[in-house]
Amino acid sequence: MTGTVIFDPLLPWVVLGVLAVLGALMLAFAIWRGLSGWWLRGLSLAVLLLALANPALQEEDRQPLTDIVIAVVDDSASQRIGDRPDQAAAALARVEAEVASLENTELRVVRLGDAEGDGGTELMTALAEALAEEPRARVAGAILITDGQAHDMALAPQMPAPLHVLLTGREADWDRRLIIRNAPAFAIIGEPVTLTLRIEDQGAVPAALGSEADLTIAIDGAEPQTYRVPVGEDMELPVTLPHGGMNVLQFQTAVTDGELTDRNNAAVVQINGVRDRLRVLLVSGEPHAGERVWRNLLKSDAAVDLVHFTILRPPEKQDGIPVSELSLIAFPTRELFVEKIEEFDLIIFDRYRLRGILPTSYLENVRDYVTNGGTVLVAAGPEFGSADSLYRSPLADILPVEATSRVIEEGFRPALTDLGRRHPVTEGLDDLAPEGGWGRWFRQIEISAKEGGQVVMQGASDAPLLVLAREGEGRVAVLASDHAWLWGRGYEGGGPQLELLRRLAHWMMKEPELEEEALTALATGQSLTISRRTIKDAPGDVTITGPDGTETVLPMPEVSPGRYAADWDAPEIGLYRLAQGDLSAVVAVGPSAPKEFEETIASGEKLEPVTEPTGGGILRLEDGAPDIRAVGEGRVAAGRGWIGITPRGAYVTQDIRVAAILPGWAWLLLAAGLALAAWLREGRFGGKAGRPG
Template identity: 60%
Template sequence: MTGLRFDPMLPWWAIAALAALALAMAGFALWRGLRGWAWRGLAGLAAAAALAGPALEIGARAGLSDIVILLDDRSASQSLPDRNGQTDAAIESLATEIAALPDTELRRVTVGDDPDGSLIGTALTRAIAAEPDARIAGIISVTDGQAHDTPMIPANAPAPVHTLLTGNPDDWDRRLVIEEAPAFGLIDEEVRIRLRIEDQGAVPDDIAGSSANLRISLDGGPEQVFAVPPGVSLELPVTPDHAGQNVIQLGFDSPDDSELTDRNNSAAVTITGVRDRLRVLLVSGEPHAGERTWRNLLKSDAAVDLIHFTILRPPEKSDGVPVNQVSLIAFPTRELFLERIEDFDLIIFDRYRVRGILPPDYFRNIVRYVRDGGAVLVAAGPEMSSVESLNLSPLSEILPARPTGRVIEQPFTPQLTDAGRRHPVTTGLPGAPAADAEAPSEGDWGRWIRMGEVTLDRGSVVMTGQDDLPLLIMDRVDEGRVAMLTSDQVWLWGRGFEGGGPQLELLRRIAHWSMQEPDLEEEALLAAQLPGLALRVTRRSMAETIGPVTITAPDGSQTDIELSESEPGRFTADWQAPGPGLYRLSEGEMTRVIVLGPAAPKEFEETVASDAKLGPLSEATGGAVLRLSDGVPNLRTIAEGRTAHGQGVGGQWIAITPREAATVTGLSRRPLLPAWAWLGLIAGLMLAGWLAEGRRATAR
């Protein structure tokens, strides 16, 4: 590389002025008709050129090798039949041919598995950006063409892009597509999942259009089967029947062994069941200091609809005031306890006395309501030990304890029992006394001053009071729940008496346990996904020991894992799943279903090889889209601008375009003329002009 450069001895304006003066003098001489004007003008210009310092700059160049980018798709979909073999053969053949080309380097780019699918566009964009455009001679992709980052695929490239598709022309697949699925649903309210079954590729004639038997299962329960034709969207009604995760498993059997894969024949949809509103009926037998506690707790919960009645004027009260002149709301007993009792999730009797307001038939209806899945919470005061006790009503059939008639009015500090330290309602309560504490210490709970003595019939005692007598009892009755608090002094905690205690948290947990909140179930099998495909299994139990948890993988294989007790009532273990899919967990009668990753990973949503996503890039750059099932194409080199693929005697061929890129390794500068040569040139030109004028004078 050679070029002309200048190193002026004077500022450019001075050199330009000298050149202009020389031209002006030459022009004046021409106007006067003087001979030699041209020589004198050239002498002035030569002097200006000498002052500009012209020099030849000579650069040393070194040729650069061409670069060929070879993209190797090793994502999960490439593990389908024949594709790995085709990929290996193509990569090996192309790498050998590229290595044999002179001054050519190979850049290998491997695309592996990613939670977001095959990121071929991202890999291509990064590979092209990492190399100078002037050196890229060609780009070859060996893939099934299923890219999941289509927006990242470049629109053009500095060299031909060839796409070599794996797979076979007769490949076909049938898959399950979930078009729309809700993330949440109201318990016992119908929600809809929209889905369809889709055929792709060269579907055999005897299978095309045939219906598939769609199998549906909720939380691993019994399956329901429906015939669904392909290509038709179907709205499937599903009713979440419990709070928390409701896992709906969907799938159909493969219609033929020639189908590419059955990994996309199933799916799992998780719908979180939520209650619309928790309806609570609070009946206070009389005004007292703790009544406001229950009302404030339930009214502060936005998810609770509260109906509260306080009996201010008992039937036996006789003051002579006519009923129509009493400014009180009549207690709608029939409507609440007969007609609309099923509308409530929890009924609370707060210091209620049996005074004839509720007939025995109403209490029997409450018993039936509990056995069918309802809940009753009894917050008892001194009236529980009197002749007006609820224990003397038909409700005693479901109460977990019987009063002895004794009321203890001595200060005591509530204590957790061994069962209470394991029960979700009372475990982890702030400020709970230590299990081995002999006396209350700073930061412990404050004391209560009254409780009723009861005899336990059934249920779990989770808190005790004076002389280790039952203070809080939790019991299950058939499908329902019953909780009994044998003291009305919990409000002392809310007032901060002797430091107070977790009043609101305790009452909130009792109420939500009664309403069957999943997070407060004492017997539960839980599973949570950790990063990757790790699984954390948690078993809550009131038992001291539990058996191993059996995990059933999507392929039917089973694994038993042992759980260790991490805290009272909680057993945990971590387990690494071999792959994504739907897993079933069981321990005794407890079961759980969890989906690790998608039941059908993104790689297997579309499996038939296609050039729909990479084809436009190959077309824009003059590259080829070929199927490896027809053989691995030969590699050639062609001049830039010529066709980069074709059919030859030996089969199909693709080409790269050598770029002949180079880099400058050194520069040298040499004056155009040495100083003495410039001086001689200027002097010669001036002498020539003088001689020309002299010949004219002689002629005259």
């Protein structure tokens, strides 16, 4: 219980001040006149003024409140290295025991993990949020159990009490990390792009470690290559992308005995390969209604360089027109089919027949071009079943079909085969069909697929209509009809002509998104969407290897014909490896080398600016957990083997009682008595002090 005097004046304080001044002047006049009772008059005036100020005694019943100590425990990824979790657990247990032994003191424990995305360790944010939940007048101190690698120091709160850091890790720790200084998001296929890398050592690096390290580089999971590179220097690495679409480049430096962690020894760079210009050679055997389809498709893409070779006047045509009067110039067949054939990304034979214009040796070059990685598409017409068919040329060695002499001249609706519903070139095309189904075609060349040929579309009498195949390192496709243009004209509703031809061309040019067998993963935040595409049987479960080496086996249900997918939440950011049968993939959740592993050596350097102003200290846990003492406000709160908290003495008022010191009549009686005493004294002793009676 405490008591204080309070005032509730009957008149404003300004009026009381004026009255006090007037009373002081009158008292001074009495003293000047030498009145013997001047001091009694002064007391009477003071009593009256005090009565008007209305003093009262206020008594409070107070209940003391406990002091609060906040302990923030860093559970981020870098705190899970080595024996740091054990150090943190032991330190927290010691803090809990020490605070429990202090009178009138409570402990609040706050844990924080990795920040969302690549935010790192938001230590100051966690401390500020913990302070906001407690009355600042009760906070006696805060303790951070961490490795000191905070990434939000700009958000450090103002502390009302000492702030201490209990540092995990050890002074002898050292680590090696791989840094990607710069990497472009896009690059042109076939042209080198420069990446800047650096291998860097941190901490108490052993002198015998050396100044070089092994660096392993792999693209899209291919056979890695290892190089010996310097440590502590920026390296410029030229890389040439092998294909279009996303190229995944994986870099890794060898793990060295004694280093703190290997989590930052690897990095993944994803570069989207784009083609500068796509070169296509279109060879049209004769003018026909579908010829314009191919030309329009290829000319509509500004990234395509089209060379169109059309035979308008075959050699056997005898019309009497002198050659000198023809407007056409001689086509550079030797240059195209011998000297520069390797520069083309795709060669299309559209209703071409053997007329002696292209010698057999040129067609042999085309065959070799395919086996060495080139692509050929044959859009067949009636001539494909004749004696001058391409099938009866050296190209027969690579074509995935055998031709008969039959040409089917009847209406039919193209349809997807079971394989076609799963193949990336044709899957989902049924969904693009107009109401009532695709429009009819009216001509088909009878063919049969060879072993290895993939029949994805069928036509009249379920005969093969579109056959795909891989030959050597290249690809070949045969479309056994020249009536695809009917879809483009919208006949009987038409069909997905442009989409089919676009996919077909892109598959032949080996675009990754149209591969038949593919395992891919897309990271959105910390959620992975894993997809598997196959034209074979169900591929089974996928094995996911996390950054810490733990493996997770995930089933993949079929979501559509030939497509299997699963969503999975990654427990932490880092590099994940996926394996399913003979396919593998690598995906980075967040950056492959996140902020948590940029600096792994425990250090209190970043936290010194926020602990020093509070009088707190930074102590290493490898020297032992400290004692906790109570210290006065403003005094040094840390020393060797101990840290201090400042008791705040906070309380809550439970009851208040207010009572007047004297009733009003008592004040009046006292003032009147003093005034009467002054009058009597002045009457007895005369008007002046010291005058004889």
